[in-house]
Amino acid sequence: MKHPFVVGNLYSRKDIYKIVNVPVPRQKGAWNTGYTIYDDSAFIFANIGVPGTTGHDYENLLVGNILHWYSKTTDTIHVPRLKRIMSGEIEVYIFTRTDSKNVNFTFQGLGTLVDYDDIKPAYIAWELLKDVKSNTFSNNKAKVKERIKFLEGTKTSSITTRYERNPKAREECLNHYGYDCQVCGFNFYTTYGNIGRNYIHVHHLVEISTIGDTYEIDPINDLRPVCPNCHAILHKRKPALSINELKRILAQK
Ligand SMILES: [Zn+2]
Numbered sequence: 457m458k459h460p461f462v463v464g465n466l467y468s469r470k471d472i473y474k475i476v477n478v479p480v481p482r483q484k485g486a487w488n489t490g491y492t493i494y495d496d497s498a499f500i501f502a503n504i505g506v507p508g509t510t511g512h513d514y515e516n517l518l519v520g521n522i523l524h525w526y527s528k529t530t531d532t533i534h535v536p537r538l539k540r541i542m543s544g545e546i547e548v549y550i551f552t553r554t555d556s557k558n559v560n561f562t563f564q565g566l567g568t569l570v571d572y573d574d575i576k577p578a579y580i581a582w583e584l585l586k587d588v589k590s591n592t593f594s595n596n597k598a599k600v601k602e603r604i605k606f607l608e609g610t611k612t613s614s615i616t617t618r619y620e621r622n623p624k625a626r627e628e629c630l631n632h633y634g635y636d637c638q639v640c641g642f643n644f645y646t647t648y649g650n651i652g653r654n655y656i657h658v659h660h661l662v663e664i665s666t667i668g669d670t671y672e673i674d675p676i677n678d679l680r681p682v683c684p685n686c687h688a689i690l691h692k693r694k695p696a697l698s699i700n701e702l703k704r705i706l707a708q709k
């Protein structure tokens with residue numbers, strides 16, 4: 457690690473200028489916009505929400521070791537500075553705070569890309585590397601490139617991942633759960649008769665950001681039948697809402 461930040465410690469932007477050696481004329485500006493590149497390192501400052509409280513579409517969430525992060529509203533993954541941040545070529549220092557009025561951010565570690573979405577604002581899931589001393593970034597670029605290739609294979613459409621389309625897994629899931637939507641209870645056969653028989657979407661509960669090359673789908677633990685309406689709403693947020701979160705939202709309506 458190029459700059460000696462300590463995971464879990466608090467830093468104000470002023471502290472960071474000192475540690476990184478940012479001369480006064482280069483301070484503020486881009487540093488206050490959420491992310492910047494300086495001295496061949498990227499610095500991300502994220503305000504994070506609490507999962508399941510607001511249900512906003514674009515909200516940074518920290519779930520386990522993964523930061524689900526949105527860029528500035530005007531940026532997509534194609535703007536040069538984000539391309540560089542995603543490339544694996546530079547170290548990505550991730551700082552978060554839960555209260556946007558607090559001047560201090562917690563250093564969460566170095567980020568390595570595990571998922572992205574070509575939306576506006578850009579979405580990136582960062583795995584947080586906490587044990588930063590033992591991590592060298594010499595081979596990170598290759599790893600990130602491989603990861604991006606893997607992710608491209610899963611992005612056939614925004615809501616239908618290859619796991620949700622796996623016919624064998626789908627069949628096992630439906631044999632177990634039946635054809636009622638697990639969120640709202642909708643059943644196509646009950647409403648439409650014969651033409652609706654055996655029609656339902658299957659939703660994959662596991663975030664792509666947490667899936668590695670060796671992942672094997674578990675049709676009963678990882679998949680649930682949901683109707684297309686509920687399915688679309690589940691995926692309105694990244695990370696997707698949980699079945700229970702959407703059930704709660706529905707119950708409040
Ligand atoms: Zn439904």
Ligand SMILES: [Zn+2]
Nearest residue numbers: 615658659660
């Ligand atoms: Zn789904």
